[in-house]
Amino acid sequence: MTEAGLTMLNRTADNVARATPEPLAKRIRGISDKGLAWLFISPTILLLLAINIFPLFWAIYLSFTNYRANRPNEAVKNLGLANYRRILGDQDIWIAMQTTAHFVFWTILLQTVIGFTLAWLIDRKFRGHAFWTTIILVPMMLSPAVVGNFWRFLYEPQIGLFAYAVSFLTGIPPTNVQMLSNVELAPWAIIIVDTWMWTPYVMLICLAGLRSIPEYIYEAAEVDRASNWRQFWSITLPMALPFIMLAVLFRGIENFKMFDMVNLLTGGGPGSTTEVASITLKRQAFESWRTGYSSAFAIILFVAVFGLANIYVKALNKVKQR
């Protein structure tokens, strides 16, 4: 800094000191850096406590009771672990968990394979690749409510374009293509929509991974006369793997909680075929009003997601360190 600059800075500091009322200046001077830091972050901490931590502990407390939100006047009884025992012994809950696992598995598999392939293709930087990237990203930018309603109409067997497209390709009458009413097809109807909507997200993360691979590694491989396949298998895939795993983590957590899409498309039906854990939780909490019971279920889901995500993150870190 120049001398003139220093003089100006000193002058400004003097001005600020003069302008600050004496008692306040003294008080501020008396606070340590740590104290000042606490002062600044305490509103955020208080908000976090009020919005995240308190409800979590409150839910844990409720999970041991028979509390029902629609019976505020009823005495709350402590049930110990009864809610947890009942959930773990409830066949319907296990079916919902299986349904959730089915969705998570297939959506992640399809989104990862298609997303990575698209990213790999876009990374070729062909003519118009920026345009196509934008087009591919559009579904991800839409609201799930819009996507759900939009696909519900597409799947409509009497007027929906999807049924007509399938009919055109297979010769099956469109009215027989009942994606949302058929027990076999309904889960796939949701998997298709979720894949359509969220593959671009996986593609974007994979694209970032592919673009982070230094060009000189490929140049060295070229010098070593490595084939394209060898380059892909030994350079592209291993170096992009942490990014792919990150995308899988994000989508896995999101799809474990999947609610809006299922609710809009099938509402859990036909029957309970597409009733994922979040739909069961909503029914128990806000339709049957079993608040204590549903709190216990929410805690079980939270522990499951948290535990699995932690194991996965450890694996991800190992891959990154390689």
Place this chain on the structure above:
Amino acid sequence: MKSTWKLALGLTSAALASTAVSNAAHAEDLTLCWAAWDPANALVELSKDFTKETGIGMKFEFVPWTNYADRFLNELNSHGKLCDLIIGDSQWIGGAAENGHYVKLNDFFDKEKISMDDFVPATVVGYSEWPKNTPNYWALPAMGDVVGWTYRKDWFSRPELQKEFKEKYGWDLAPPTTFDQLKQIAEFFQKRQIDGKTVYGASIYTERGSEGITMGAMDVLYSYGFQYENPKKPYEMDGFVNSEKSVKGLEFYKALYDCCTPPGSSNAYMGEGVDAFKSGQVAMHMNFAFTWPGLQKDENVGGDKIGYFVNPKGPDGDQFAQLGGQGISVVSYSDKQESALKYIKWFANKDVQAKWWSLGGYSCLNSVVKDPKFPSSQPYAQAFLDSMAVVKDFWAEPSYAPLLQASQKRFHDYVVAGQGSAKDALDGLVKDWTQVFQDDGKM
């Protein structure tokens, strides 16, 4: 300058005074909460007379059916003051009474000489009483409703169809009086070409999320012999809910769904039913009677083209129909209970009830529905009267919500998803309902 100040001061005072007056007037406004549907619009029209007579303004909070229960039960559970008056669903009455959400109206009825004997008995039991069949009143019957059927009179009257039908089934094509007849008609129309368009047999309730499939299946089950509990021993359900007759009834509902509904109708309730009928897709349509005035006025399917019939009889001649409708209650958390009670008193008036019916609401007052002119007052009036004579209602227990969710799941799993048998579904239902009553300490 002085005069300018005076003028400004005068105008400000006048403005403040008028605001105060208008605030005072608004302070007396009552808010009535209900579902957003055609009868609610009729009530807005009707309530203008109340404002004229009493000077009490009326505000309305109408919520679509899909959110109606969530919205208002949350409001009541949180002791909210939004609603001074509420037209709550019939099955809420137990919970609302036991949790103190509604004002008990017995003393008020006695004071104002409002007698429950003046109302259709089924609506008093269904909309007002808790515990059922005891003289404890929490609501005034407000909107009578019941599940019935509409049919395409114009299709039924086509000579070529009548001839073909008679040859096939041996009886005249006419509104069915039994469920077997209803299924034959539905089969006859299923995937038939009429005026160059493929049509289907019947639209029935299959909705999973709220109460749809239960309201539909119960219509058949009641008439087949289903009973909620042992008439001699409360909450004893085994052998009643899952009786052989109930099993047959549920099997019939599934058969009707499989054979004769339009493609993709696996989640249909009131709105979807109206759409199917209005768009000329179906020959018959199951729905609550509140939809009838709107359908009657419809240019494409209303007028001479539409007919109405009561829910048909079961194999043993039993005939019941699912009760809908609601009573009007004063919310106990309201600060304007006195004005709200004035509204109830006004609404119970004979002339007001007559006007209510003429505007499209369904009055529950005997003097209206037993008027000799009533059956001919509307093309659907007789079907409504006959239907109201055979109503049954779902559990109105404080725990109606988990009871309803259980039946929704069991019925949908079997009827729509085809999982297990009717016996499995009803045995499962007994198990679920038993659990609910055990949780409540009633078993």
